[in-house]
Amino acid sequence: MFELLGIPPQALFGQLLIGLINGSFYALLSLGLAVIFGMLNIINFAHGALYMLGAFVAWFLLQYVGLSYWWALIVAPVTVGLVGLVIERTMLKQLYKLDHLYGLLLTFGLALIIQGVFRNEFGSSGLPYQIPEALQGGRNLGFMFLPNYRTWVIVVSLVVCLATWYAIERTRLGAYLRAATENPSLVQAFGINVPRLITLTYAFGVALAAFAGVLAAPIYRVSPLMGADLIIVVFAVVVIGGMGSILGSTVTGFALGVIEGLTKVFYPEASNTVIFVIMAIVLFVKPAGLFGRAA
Amino acid sequence: MASNRSAALAPPVGEARPVHQYYAFALMVAFLLVAPSFMYPVFLMNVLCFALFACAFNLLIGYVGLLSFGHAAFLGAGGYLSAHAAKVWGLPPELAILTGTAAATLLGLVFGLIAIRRQGIYFAMITLALAQMVYFYALQAPWTGGEDGIQAVPRGVMFGVIDLRQPLALYAVVLVIFLAGFLLIYRTIHSPFGQILKAIRENEPRALSLGYKPDQYKLLAFVLSAALSGLAGSTKAIVFQLASLTDVHWGMSGEVVLMTLLGGLGTVFGPVVGAFVIVAMQNYLAQIGSWVVVAQGAIFVICVLTFRRGVVGELGRLIKKPF
Numbered sequence: 001m002f003e004l005l006g007i008p009p010q011a012l013f014g015q016l017l018i019g020l021i022n023g024s025f026y027a028l029l030s031l032g033l034a035v036i037f038g039m040l041n042i043i044n045f046a047h048g049a050l051y052m053l054g055a056f057v058a059w060f061l062l063q064y065v066g067l068s069y070w071w072a073l074i075v076a077p078v079t080v081g082l083v084g085l086v087i088e089r090t091m092l093k094q095l096y097k098l099d100h101l102y103g104l105l106l107t108f109g110l111a112l113i114i115q116g117v118f119r120n121e122f123g124s125s126g127l128p129y130q131i132p133e134a135l136q137g138g139r140n141l142g143f144m145f146l147p148n149y150r151t152w153v154i155v156v157s158l159v160v161c162l163a164t165w166y167a168i169e170r171t172r173l174g175a176y177l178r179a180a181t182e183n184p185s186l187v188q189a190f191g192i193n194v195p196r197l198i199t200l201t202y203a204f205g206v207a208l209a210a211f212a213g214v215l216a217a218p219i220y221r222v223s224p225l226m227g228a229d230l231i232i233v234v235f236a237v238v239v240i241g242g243m244g245s246i247l248g249s250t251v252t253g254f255a256l257g258v259i260e261g262l263t264k265v266f267y268p269e270a271s272n273t274v275i276f277v278i279m280a281i282v283l284f285v286k287p288a289g290l291f292g293r294a295a
Numbered sequence: 296m297a298s299n300r301s302a303a304l305a306p307p308v309g310e311a312r313p314v315h316q317y318y319a320f321a322l323m324v325a326f327l328l329v330a331p332s333f334m335y336p337v338f339l340m341n342v343l344c345f346a347l348f349a350c351a352f353n354l355l356i357g358y359v360g361l362l363s364f365g366h367a368a369f370l371g372a373g374g375y376l377s378a379h380a381a382k383v384w385g386l387p388p389e390l391a392i393l394t395g396t397a398a399a400t401l402l403g404l405v406f407g408l409i410a411i412r413r414q415g416i417y418f419a420m421i422t423l424a425l426a427q428m429v430y431f432y433a434l435q436a437p438w439t440g441g442e443d444g445i446q447a448v449p450r451g452v453m454f455g456v457i458d459l460r461q462p463l464a465l466y467a468v469v470l471v472i473f474l475a476g477f478l479l480i481y482r483t484i485h486s487p488f489g490q491i492l493k494a495i496r497e498n499e500p501r502a503l504s505l506g507y508k509p510d511q512y513k514l515l516a517f518v519l520s521a522a523l524s525g526l527a528g529s530t531k532a533i534v535f536q537l538a539s540l541t542d543v544h545w546g547m548s549g550e551v552v553l554m555t556l557l558g559g560l561g562t563v564f565g566p567v568v569g570a571f572v573i574v575a576m577q578n579y580l581a582q583i584g585s586w587v588v589v590a591q592g593a594i595f596v597i598c599v600l601t602f603r604r605g606v607v608g609e610l611g612r613l614i615k616k617p618f
Contacts, residue, residue, distance in 0.1 A: 043416045091600060100416055101362045102599050105556065108549060109595025116589035229427075232545060236424040239417060272431040276424045280409050283421065287412040 007265055013144040015261040021150055021219065023257020024157035027250045028212040029234045031161055034243040035168070036205035038181045039198055042092060042103030047209050047234070048227025049114040054080050054210025055217040055226065056118065059129055069132035072214050080210030081203040088202040093195075111228075118224035126223030153215050160211065161250040168246060177201065236279040242292015252290060315616045319564055327470055336466045337534070342574045343473040344531040349554040349566030350480050351523035356552075357561030358484050359516045360496035364419040364548050365406070365426025369521040371543030372429060373399040373528030378445040378538035379438060388451045388459055392472075392529040399525020400518060402429070407517035411510055423545060430543045444539030448532055465534065472530050476523050481563060483519065492516055546588075553591055556598050559605025564618045568606050 029047060036044050044050075057079050058072035067075065087110065095102045131149045138147035168174035180187040180194050188194045213227070220226055241252030256275050264271040282290060330339055348370055355361045377395030380386045386394065410421045433439045440446070450459035459465045483489050494502045495509045502509055532538045541547060550573065558569025573591070580587055598605065604612060611618045 037416075041416075043420065091596070094600060098603075101419065102603070104362070104364075104416060104419055105552065106596060106599040108552075109592045109599065112549070112592030112595065113589050114592075116585060116592060120585055120589070232423055232427045235420040236427075239413070239420055239424065269435060272435075273428045276428040279421070279424055283409050283412050 009143050012262075012265055015265045016258060017144070017146070017150060017261075018264070019258040019261020020154050020254065021257070022260060023254035024154050025212050025216060025230065025253075026234055026237045026257050027161055027253025028157050028208055028215075029230070030237045030241065030249045030253050031164060031246060032205040032208035032212075033234065033238055034246065034249045035164070035208070036202055037243050039177065039201040040088075040092065040096070040103065041100050042095070042107070043100075043235075044202075044205065045104055045107035045231070046087070046110040046114065047107075047206070048229075048231030049111040050080050050084065050206045050227075051209040051213040051216070051230070052118065052224060052227040053083065053114060054213025055129070055222045056213075057210065058214045058217045059127055059222045062129065069214070069218070072217075073211065076214045077207035077210045080213075081207035084203040084206035085199060087206075088199045092202065111231075115224055115228060122224055124223060124225055126221030126226070129217040129222050131218040149218060153219065156215065157212075158250075160208070161246070164208070165246045165250070233275055236275050238289075240275075240279050240282045240289060242289020244289070245291040248289075248291025313617070316563060316618060319618055323564065323567065324474070327473075331463065331466055336462050338574070338578055340466055340469045340534045341531075341578075342571050343469050344527045344534065345551075345554065345574055346567040346570040347473045347476045347530075348524050348527040349551050349558070349570045350477055351520045351527065352551045353555045353560065353562075353566045354480055354483065354523070355516060355520045356555060357565075358489060358496065359492045359513055361411075361414075361513065361517070362419045362552070363410075363422040363517075363520070364545070364552065365422030365424075365429075366520075366524050366551050367543050367545065367547035368406070368426035368429040369399040369403055369524035370528035370531070370547060370551075371433060371538070371540075372402050373525030374532035374538040374542050375433060375439050375445065377529035378448040378532040378536075381451060381533065382445060382448045383438075387455070388453045388468075388533050391451075392526065392533060395529030395532065396522055396525045399528065400522040403518045403521020403525070404514075406521070407514045411513045411517065423548065426543070426548055427545060430540070430545070433540060433543050439538075442540065444537055445532075446537055448536040448538070450533055450536060459533065469530055469534060472526065476526055477567075480523065484563075488512070488515075550591070553595055553598075555605075557594060557605055559608030559611075559618075560603075562605065562607040562611065562618050565605050565607035572606075 029051060033044060033047055036042060036047075054076045057076035058069065061067040061072050061075060062069070091106060091110075092103060095106060135149040135152050138145055138150075140146075168177060176187065176192055177197060180192070180197050184194050209227075216226065237253055237256050238249065240256065241249045243249070256278070259278070260271055260274055263274040270277070286292075327339070327343075348366070352363065352366050355363055373395035375395075376398040377391045380394040381388060381391035406422065406425050409425065410418055413421055434441060450465065452458050453468060457464050457468060459468065484492070491502065491507055491512055494505075495507070495512055499509050528538075528542060531542070554569035554573045555566045556569070557572060558567065559565030576590065577587055580590065583590075602609070607618050
């Protein structure tokens, strides 16, 4: 076998794979944040908590209803989407005329409530969730072992990101959405129900988070704080990529996951902080973010 | 549009001669002087440290309109450096506190240079991410003690005469530090410098067009806020003889936002009231355990939805005088 800079290839490709997996979650979550931000001008601090909620819905379904992983992939995003619907209708709606920072504060409060309740009920150690039967096992690629489930996560995240891009950039509904982002009152004057569009956007954004949560359930344990630290990294990803472009946040998400994975191989001490360091550098070189439009 | 929004965030402070604020200040000092006779001094010192922290935070959000979600980094950095200086280097408490404050100031300069390149929501996310870096550093670095933190920090003898092992002497020192920080902030927001900060908050392009350089003013305000947060953290480390990960965690950054929001953004006394309420809540509701976090989240939601002026802001509106 070959060696690269004194690193055994198993370790290198292993971390690369973990990086791609993390990158999938960065991409899905930052995509949801970007979609919500585009329409509501709010940074959804509850995104990590709703991602956790998605994983818990999957766990509940399996534990108490007996619905499998495949059902959870549909039911969890719908459930969390409905939660998002309620949040937007009852609370966020009142904040649109105020400073955007209030939206951040409100969703931060919601995140504390959701995470706090689950922590009281389930502790912080986490619950196991089985990989569905069809995706168990893996294949030997010669230089490394590739578990099927991880392949599935990477592929399906990519597909969802591309589908979202297609829906927003290439369909009629997406055109309404983009138009309403640019000029809501004009679009409203054309007879399009902008408030409903906003509600649906928020519900869709948090449904994406819940979908990521279901994908994550078999890899990480289902735990109340699984989204708490993740969301901060995703914020950094969003700052690096800029929130202007959907493909941009997808690419940034995956790329940063890989960079983080590689850092774990070459300089493990920095693996927790490398994304934040990159963020600082990007802010100096290109403050609007790699794919962002200047404010 | 932009000016309307920031005005909603922090109602402009009236410019009439603030005699009622002097009365309120006298009342606060009088309360803090007699309070140790009927309240637990350690609780009061905890309140004072957090009150100073919240006042420093309020300087940014209330008067410059910048929401920092990473202020725990400065509190924590001050605490760790102060604890390390007192315990390992054996410095007397005044020098330990000075070391911690200087470290937080320096950190504030670095973070400020990076974060003021973006505004609004991005500013909040960037400060949060930078503070998370400090958290991971504190978790991993050998000298910070990881999960244990730095424990058993000696309180020592201040200036060679004030024995801080006496609870009341310690309380007096903490009170003086708090009042000094409070007055410095009060002076700052009522100085010409403070007026320009408010002008930048209300309308940055116009301030720029008048020849002021907003970035320099923002940076200076950010560094000042970081320094005072570091002072609060350094003092807290000496009082509790402990520097721990709690103080650098993002939860702490959220807590200081909550204190300020609850007390009243952009009010002089709001952060003090907010700190008092939140610390009291943590103290007296300790038996409900982690439900405290849920309660804090609920207060966040209620404040944002129905109570945006905060306790002191509403009070000031009621009697038509800004506090």
